[in-house]
Amino acid sequence: MLFALLLAQTAAPLELTCVGGGAANKADTETVYGAENSGxxxxxxxxxxxxxxxxxxxEIRIDGEQGRIRLPQAMVxxxxxxxxxxxxxxxxxxTLTAAAAVDLMNNPQVxxxxxxxxxxxxxxAGNYDGVCQGGPTS
Structure with missing residues (x-):
């Protein structure tokens, strides 16, 4: 309930730190050699x-209607x-919902x-689940 009260206060900027984990989608490319008996x-x-x-x-920072997020390094x-x-x-x-503007093809939903x-x-780029703590900053 304390978390809901902190998010309800919008006069001061809000800073949240979230701890958790997930799975990142990674691409592997490998070149191999193939030969036949015929040459x-x-x-x-x-x-x-x-x-x-x-x-x-x-990390999330929200100031009024503007916000920024620092995504996990594995997802960027x-x-x-x-x-x-x-x-x-x-x-x-x-809830608080948003989309992180990473690039044209990657806008993860938060x-x-x-x-x-x-x-x-x-x-x-993958997914992430965690728990946030924090509140308004001065």
């Missing part, structure tokens, strides 16, 4: 997708600081249960 050979490239488990923190491309704008930010009595602090992030 024909080839170097085909094989593409494979795999899921890789991880544990990480997520290398480089940068991992912070992305939260678009389509909606606050209901029970959902926080205001009563429990449970967070779920799901998108093309």
């Amino acid at each position: 024909n050979s080839a170097w085909p490239t094989m593409h494979e997708r795999r899921r890789e488990g991880f544990r990480d923190r997520v 491309a290398a480089g940068g600081d991992g912070w992305f704008r939260l678009g389509d930010l909606k606050l209901s009595e029970r 959902r926080i249960d205001r009563a429990t602090g449970a967070i779920r992030i799901s998108g093309a």
Whole structure:
């Protein structure tokens, strides 16, 4: 219930830290050599997708109708600081929902249960489940 009260206060910026884990979708590419007895050979490239488990923190900052999120490193491309704008930010009595604006093809959905602090992030790069704590900043 305390978490719901903290999210209800919108006068001050809100900072949340979430702890949890998930599974990231990763692409593997490998080139192999193939040869036949007749002398024909080839170097085909094989593409494979795999899921890789991880544990990480997520940070969220909301100031009025604007928000930012630091996604788990396993769910974003290398480089940068991992912070992305939260678009389509909606606050209901029970949930906070938004979409992290990573790129044109990857806009993971973020959902926080205001009563429990449970967070779920799901998108093309993978998924994440955790629990958030925090509150308004001065």
